[in-house]
Amino acid sequence: MKTQVKALVVGGGAVGTSIAYHLAKAGWQDVMLLERDELTSGSTWHAAGLLPYFNMSYATTHIHDYSIKFYKTLEEETGLNAGFFVVGNLRMAQTDARMDEYMLYASTAETCGVPFEWMTPDQIKERWPLIRTDDLKGAIYHPTDGYINPADVTMAMAKGARQRGVMIERKWQVDGYEWAGDHWNVTVTKMVEKGGNLVPSDETQVIEAEHVVTATGNHAQRTAKLLGIKIPAIPVEHQFIVTEPDPTLVEWRKTNDQHPVIRDADAKWYVREERGGWILGPYELNAPARFEYGVPDSFRADLFPLDLERIEEEYMSMIHRIPSSEEVGLKDDFNGPICYTPDGNPLIGPAPGLRNMWLAEGFSFGITAAGGAGHYLAQLMVEGEAEIDMASLDPKRYGSWMTTEYAARKNEEAYEHVYILHHPDEERPACRPLRTAPAYDRQKALGAQFGHVNGWERPNYYGPLDAEDSFDHDARSFRRGGWWQHAVDEARAIREAAGLIDATAFAKHRVAGPGATAFLDWFTCNKLPKVGRINLTYALTSKGTTRTEYTIVRLAENEYYLVSAGAWAAYDADYLRKAAADKAGEFGYIEIQDVTTQWGVYAIAGPKSRDVLKELIRDADPETALSNKRFPWLSARDIELGMVPVMAIRVAYTGELGWELHHPIEMGAHLWDKLMAAGEKHGLKPVGARAQNWLRQEKSYRAFGNELGRDATPLEADLPRFVDLDKGFHGKDALVETGVRSKCCTLLIDGPEDADPWGREALYTEDGTRVGRLTSGGYSVAFGKSIGMGYVRPELAVPGTKLKVRMFRELWDAEVVEDSPYDPKNETIRKDG
Structure with a gap:
């Protein structure tokens, strides 16, 4: 065996x-x-081999699409039949809400070029008469996918790998990883058969590897321990049953091709044909997580006992949907571990805190994703970036606060949510609340309905005080849900009076030391601010695309306070620390501290926000303390609000006059009370994230993970004012060389009366040519219509361009407008007083 690779x-x-x-x-x-x-x-080995396209994630849809196309090429390359049966995939709906879900999913499919067809119940019945359709609303059909033999496709890829020079060694277990500065020393042990078990022998080797990729599946927890990191990939039981041949199906097949894979999402199962019978795979409630602390040595290609009572409801619903299956006996059953993550999406990318260590773990749909995961991870490793933005799948989307218990319970929830309606505003309740800011109970008492960001509870909106819980289960919808009017009222409060937003979940880092200024000047693409001022800036990838967005406050000559998106705290911290370590020899000592949990943040905004703060500020001249002269826009000052020391930053993500109030987190409850009391006579309302999201679109403020990501440069995001091409910075050459392939723009949309876009819809020209996609969407209180942001060809990103947006299978009028359609001259945000 080779020992250097x-x-x-x-x-x-x-x-x-x-x-x-x-x-x-x-x-x-x-x-x-x-x-x-x-x-x-x-x-x-025990996977059912299905290849479903359906996924709400843009990145995951691309991964699935690549897999399905790639698997069809393997036989020609390797001579091995991968066992791909292109029978199609019929996903049925029993309710109008389910059809709404499919129409929203279809927006993602359209933008990724995935083919699909809409079918009525009558069309389904005419084409596949074995299906009962009298209680269906319709279906979405993917004609190009189906199912595959997992072992066959794996062996075909293995042969293809060997043909390209890959060495494949079996019966070797990794027992240790040690980073040697420029490579990994990987200790491996030969495994041998003993009494039906696989046990370590005395034979060991050390392999020197420049890069390591872990794709250890159910053994992810063992991998995490060996690496000294956390990997929230824990298996959950998944069972499926195989029936005896169905005589009705056998007869129908005499004159027809194979039956498509069918999914009754509202009944929580899939069914496919198998040797004249059926395979039923349910996603039932109460499937337990297994192997939370590692797979037993005795567990190999083994299964768990079947629990038929747990899937009785799903089995009976299969009989209802396929009546001919009622008299068919059971032939076989499987109950095996399938790895999950808390959000159901895999972990693909660099391991946190480690060099040249790559994770490919937590694949609940591993056969579907395998081909694409290999393709795009190889791009990350070889080229530095993938052609699609892989941030949503990055392993660092979960921070070090995550525990085994959290991962196990959330993974169980993810399993049972496979067929739960995937509202774009869904908030799953397991393991919540966990991370709460000091004012959580006060906000809950005011009717706050919470979302969660990186484990933090964050108000989405403030609803009725008699709401049953704080996770707005009954308010969700694919259209304007029960929360919509509350968000409208909150948005209007900020535009007309004042609103208070809890932004404690923001990621916050302190960067200081003799090398801090030179490092940050290289690390980010905008000019650094002067002491006491702030700048918005971006850290780029090696490809010149946007890796992270920062608000930088310069506290002293070589001391900075960096604020970034709360959802990406560990992701940002890892990139920042690794970059600083790489440059320490060039720039000098750099100290980086994650101070996220030390500082709470309230954002106060609106034309009366200054009046509210005047009630509390302690200053020799409180009337002028917040004036433009003493506290100009885009500056930071230490102030006192009553007894609370506050680092106030004059900036507002809503585009109104406002401040961010960064305060010692332990004083958060006290400060909340004081602000709410002071604001009562000025019309201050507590405001949630959904209204804020609408308001930032009226100002064309880009959001990381939406408009900003690793598939577009800041110039393509149309942010040249935040790029200083007169200085050198990481990614500059690639940014300039890339040019502007597509361009971000803001659109006002004349959409349906009961719905707004969510930010994943396809954009078309008036002649029906697809030209781009939305990345954000919502409602504009300033213009009384839907609003969105997205990317189109540069020549179309011109104010006045007429476009169309696909929503609920129809095309709706949209017009590109100037950036910051609300207050384009920033007069409101600079208001003096």
């Missing part, structure tokens, strides 16, 4: 073999794959 892939399931294949295809030599048992011996 460019890349070592650990795990020989479908995901691991795909990664090895694609690294070799991308040109890397000396790639090795290790498997502790046999290829496919993990979850791959």
Whole structure:
């Protein structure tokens, strides 16, 4: 066995073999794959092999699309039949809400170029008469996917990898990782059969690997312990049953092709044809997490006992949907571990805190995702970035606060939510509340309905005081839900009086030291602010695209306070620290502290916000303390609000006169009370994130994860004012070389009366040509219509351009407007007083 390699892939399931294949295809030599048992011996062997396109994530949809297309090429390349049956995928709906979900999903499919068809119940019945359709509303049909044999496709990818020079070694277990400064020393042990078990032998090796990729599936917790990190990938039981042949199906097949995979999402199951019978795979309630602390040595290609009572409801609903299955007996059953993550999406990308260590873990739909995951991870590793923004799948989207208990319970929830309606405003309740800011109970008492950001509870809106809970279950909708009017009222309060927003979840870092200024000047693309001032700026990738957005406050000559999006705290911290470590020798000592949990943040905004703060500020001249002369726009000052010391920043994400009030977090409840009391006579209202999201679109403020990401440069986001091309900075050459492939713009939309866009809809020209997609959407109180932001070809991102937005299968009029359609001259935000 070779002991020095460019890349070592650990795990020989479908995901691991795909990664090895694609690294070799991308040109890397000396790639090795290790498997502790046999290829496919993990979850791959008992997977049902379905290839569903359906996914609300833009990145994951691209991954699934690549897989489905890639698998169709393997036989020609390798000579091995991957066992791909392109039978189509019929996803049915029993309710109008489910059809709304499919129409929203179709927006993502359209923008990714995924083919689909709409079908009525009559069309379904005419084409597939075995399905009962009298209680259906319709279906979405994908004609190009179906199901595949997991073992066959894995072996085909393994052969393709070997043909490209990959070394595949079986029966070797990784027992240790040690970073040697420029490579990993990976200790491996030969595994041997003993009494039906797989046990370590005395034979060990140390492999030197420049890069390591872990694709260890159910063994992710063992991997996490070896690496000293947290990986929230824990298996959940998934069971499916195989029936005896169905005589009605057998007869129908004499004159018809294979039946498509069918999914009754409202009944929580999939069914596909299998040797004249059916495979039923339910996603039932109460499926338990397993192996929270590691897989037992005795567990190999094993299964758990079947729990038929747990899936009785789903089994009876299959009989209802396919009446001919009622008299068919059971032939086989499976109950095996399938790895999940708290949000159901895999973890693909660099491991937190480690160099050249890559994770590919937590694949609940591993066969569907394997091909695309290998392709895009190889791009990340070989080229520095993938052609799509992979941030939503980054392992660092979960911080170090996450525990095993949290991951296990959230993964169980993710499993049972596979077929729950995926509202774009959904808020899942498991493990909540967990991280709460000091004013949480006060906000809840005011009717706050909470979302969660990186584990933090954050008010989405303030609803009725008699609401049953704080997670707005009954208010969700694919259209204007029960929360909509509350958000309208909050947005108007900020535009007309004042609003108070809890922004404590913001990520906050202190960067200081002799090398801080030179480092940040290189790390970000905008000019650094002067002492006491702030700037909005971006850290770029090596490809010149946007890696992180920061508000930088300069506290002293070599001391800075960086504020970034709360959802990306660990993601931002890891990139910042690694970049600083890389440049320490060049720029000098740099100290980085994560101070997120030390500082609470309230944002107060609106034309009367200054009046509210005047009630509380302690100053020799309180009347002028907040004036433009003493406290200009885009500056920061230490002030006192009553007994609370506050670092106030004159900026407002809503585009109104306002301040961010950064305060010692332990004083948050006291400050909240004082602000609410002081604001009562000025019309101050507590405001949630949904109204804020609408208001920032009226100002064309880009949001990271929406308009800003690793697939577009700041120039493509149309933010040249925040890019200083006169200085050198990381990613500059690539940014300039890339040019402007597409351009961000703001649109006002004449949409349906009962709905607004969510920010994933396709954009068309008036002649019906698809030209782009929305990245944000909502309602504008200033203009009384829907609003959105998105990307189109540069020549179309011109004010006055007429476009169309696809919503609920119809095209609605939209017009590109000037940036910051509300208060384009920033007169309101600069208001003096």
